[in-house]
Amino acid sequence: MAAPSNKMMCALCFCEILNKKSYRKTDTLKDQTVTLLTLGISDSQILCYSCVNKLNKLKKLDYDILTKVEKLKCERNELYTQLSSLPGAKKISAEVSKGRNNCEHTPKSLEKRKRNVLTPTPKSARSIKKQIPQNRETPQSRRRLITFGEPLKQQVDKSTQTVMTDQDFEVKVTVKYKGIERSRKVQDDVWKAVVKQILNNNSASMKTLAKNVKCRDQMLDVVKRKIQGEASEICKQRNAIFKVCDNKDLKNFDVRKCTESLEETAPYLYQVLSSVAGKKAHTITAFSTLMYGRNMKNSILQYITGLTVDSCGITKEGLQVLHDLGVTVSPRSILRKKNELVLEQEEKIKQTVTAYVQQREKAVVTEAELHAEVRQHDEATCTIPVDENVYPPIEMLGDNLDITITPSKITSDAQRKSLHWFLVMMKQKKITVEDFNSMQVREQRDIMTLPKENWLANHHQTGSLIDNMVHSIIHVLVKYIEFLKPLKCDIPLYIPHEFIEKTQTKSVFLNCELIEASENSASGMISIMERVHDLAVPHTRQENKVIERIVFGGDVLTNERAFTAQQNMQLNKSEVDRFAGIIHRPEGLHRQMNFLLVIDTY
DNA sequence: ATTTCGGGGTAAACCGTTCC
């Protein structure tokens, strides 16, 4: 739209710009106008990105040259001041050094500057202090008792050793090494206390030492260095405490494990933070924010928080504020991660639901083909190709998800809104007919001709029910009655049965779809059933014939409505349009309620 | 010196609203 002609050319390299996104107008390169002018490029021309990159690099190099020169100058000056502060170098006249220092860089001005009234500047106390040589070794012959904190006159005076003190607590340290004896009278109160402690306990307390400001700063330095080391240790690749290596990490993040590994990797920093915060979760939050500030790869908690608040409906501005605070990653990254997660979920659905459905459909088709072939050639030479991956059968669950949005100000446009959605989930079956011995599987029978006594529990079934009830009652007793509590460990946790290993494994459970339809209306329920049918029921795509029926569970209301929808569609011709591939089943709590009702009536 | 990853800039694409 904005392009002046059909073909866009780079003004510098004359290459045609093929990708419409990779060019820059020279008007936008304001900071490089001078460079562009020297190259003969005027305003409102177009440059390809590789030329723009080169220009940027040029700019960076210019900047680098400036900063490097500046840095070198600083370094030189620093070294020079160091050298000039050395005792031997002091005699060199300031003028010479000054001249040498400046002649290269500062061009002499033509006019002589007027002398400032304040010059020569009175020397600051600090510079005077610097000139007094410190820690200069006294020649051995002159090594005597040195007193600190007293005027120089006294040092000259020979009577220092007999000076009278009005304090009754006096400390004098004598050190003997290599045959030389040196002693010093300690005036500083902190040092006095430390020496006293050494006398008393043969150890100095750090608490006392810390009373000296210099010592405290040094201690702080030590701790700081230690903590910095710990922080860089956390950042390292092998310590992936706060890193997002896999999207599964986001789901499996465990505060307890995180605390443990932090206590191990960074004990000092952890103790410092937890001494301030107290609460474990707060400490971890502080830790995470700090580590995110140091290295943006440490972003697992930021991602979790960001995704959570995003799902609660935070705006982009809100996310930006939280990102600036270091609590979440940027809104853009959240968006990116969300897309990634959606793709992953789609992949998962494909691998379980779609794969199973396709497998069933394919099996029927190949069987039909085989039959046709057999009929044609009368030779059963080919065998049914068996897929190596046998996908476990699935069942579907669903429930309505209603949200009411109340605007802060109700106007004619902004009214209370109710959103009705339907969430469809998938669960992989753990125990199937194939797991039973063929002996145990009851043969298929017509419900209408079944003898009436089959509806009553037989002796064996009642016995097993009573056994199981006993098991449940024992669990309740052991839980609540004090003197029975010690017996808890002797009672099996679960009622033993032959599939206990299978039921112990974690279920495969997936959110499949959020359908924007209300189950309250018949049309909504029908569209929901259509989606479920399309997604999860294996059927022949040409004749719309159901190959296998799938359980579709939900609460009693959903069940009722699904059943009504199925009945409403009975006039349709094909099986798929009649929703024949769905078996209704009430779920969870409702089933338990039904069970209890049965027991109650017993 | 190279690699990795998140932040951020830019422009196209897209979407909804308003105006003529």
Add this chain to the structure above:
DNA sequence: GGAACGGTTTACCCCGAAAT
């Protein structure tokens, strides 16, 4: 009904910091 406009999303690229 379509142009104009404004806001949002998305793809692409570069940059910088830290790790390797």
